[in-house]
Amino acid sequence: MALAYDQLKSDQPLCAGTRKAGQQCNGTLYRCGECGARGCKQNQGTCTEQAFDVLDTCRKCGAHAMRAAG
Ligand SMILES: [Zn+2]
Ligand SMILES: [Zn+2]
Numbered sequence: 001m002a003l004a005y006d007q008l009k010s011d012q013p014l015c016a017g018t019r020k021a022g023q024q025c026n027g028t029l030y031r032c033g034e035c036g037a038r039g040c041k042q043n044q045g046t047c048t049e050q051a052f053d054v055l056d057t058c059r060k061c062g063a064h065a066m067r068a069a070g
Helices: none
Strands: 029-032 038-041 050-052 066-068
Touching: 029 050
Parallel strands: 038 050
Antiparallel strands: 029 038, 029 066
């Protein structure tokens, strides 16, 4: 019996933003415990849906309250 395609995909939510080179990010998503901003963690300006910089600082509110998005 074949598995449904959805069952093969990870439960981990992935970033749907676009990288500089134009491909989908697919980075791990995080959530800000302060303002609720949601996105991936990247070097500044790498992804359109980036929410945190490499020092875990929220780009929206500046807090260091990064949580797993799931
Ligand atoms: Zn925030
Ligand atoms: Zn991303």
